[in-house]
């Protein structure tokens with residue numbers, strides 16, 4: 562390089578070389594010699610230089626006493642009721658979000674886009690088919706190896722009964738056939754072996770199946786009867802952005818499964834951003850990663866809700882999940898070392914300040930004099946009652 566001018570010229574050429582796409586991406590002329598200016602007769606695939614989407618979110622939860630821990634969302638809407646995306650989109654979202662199992666639970670009684678007055682013109686046979694959202698997502702779920710449960714939401718305008726999700730029905734249409742009588746709907750679903758979930762029990766929306774604004778959240782006589790007849794198997798402790806602490810006690814007292822569900826209506830991207838871990842998840846402690854195993858686990862009440870950096874579960878599965886997720890080691894008399902081997906958020910105290918253990922981290926925790934249990938501040942085993950782990954070290 563002889564002088565500054567040459568240097569600048571060289572640098573410019575170098576810069577251009579880095580910026581230009583690889584030679585393979587240039588358009589090709591059918592006969593460049595005959596007409597060098599006529600290019601782009603072939604389609605050029607630019608996929609390799611476009612931003613590739615991030616890989617699917619990995620949620621790590623170690624096995625619990627020989628069971629697998631599956632990640633699920635059991636309350637999801639699509640355009641077939643009042644949601645804003647197609648059933649197949651829900652499959653892609655769930656896979657990208659690291660879920661193993663979902664149920665699309667479109668409203669039976671509220672379908673603003675479908676039917677005679679709706680915005681869509683489906684063939685009459687399709688408009689009357691309440692399995693359509695399940696059927697529309699099924700092949701894609703199989704292709705993506707996502708477990709898909711047939712679902713629907715019974716959507717009554719009064720509380721009781723409010724809203725109930727029907728999971729694992731064999732055919733939603735006979736349930737719809739008795740829609741004038743919610744008791745019959747629950748019974749027909751149960752006769753099909755369905756799992757029945759009381760949704761958002763504290764949702765304040767008197768016109769749409771919720772409780773009156775300001776009314777205490779209560780287990781009504783009607784809900785007591787539903788439960789007694791075996792027509793309620795679980796309750797949502799978390800729905801969308803709402804948390805109902807008393808549901809912990811209700812589930813413990815009546816042997817019901819705890820759920821944290823999204824009740825998502827808009828697209829996942831619009832609701833949470835890309836792969837946002839704030840999406841509510843219900844962990845299912847299942848023998849296998851199969852639909853039969855999920856059904857067995859739900860009826861056995863082996864679930865843990867996870868949302869907003871909190872977890873809710875029942876004895877013995879919540880402590881068992883903690884045991885498999887967090888290793889405890891004594892460093893000195895007054896210090897323990899905790900290792901969080903999972904993606905679950907953990908916040909603990911040993912009588913001192915709270916210590917957060919985000920996923921896959923190791924931290925030393927100061928142990929106050931005489932402390933014999935580890936308190937897991939964000940894992941709830943009953944209403945407002947954090948999980949206590951007796952220390953053996």
Ligand SMILES: [Zn+2]
Nearest residue numbers: 714724760761
């Ligand atoms: Zn609802």
Ligand SMILES: [Zn+2]
Nearest residue numbers: 636638714824
């Ligand atoms: Zn819903």
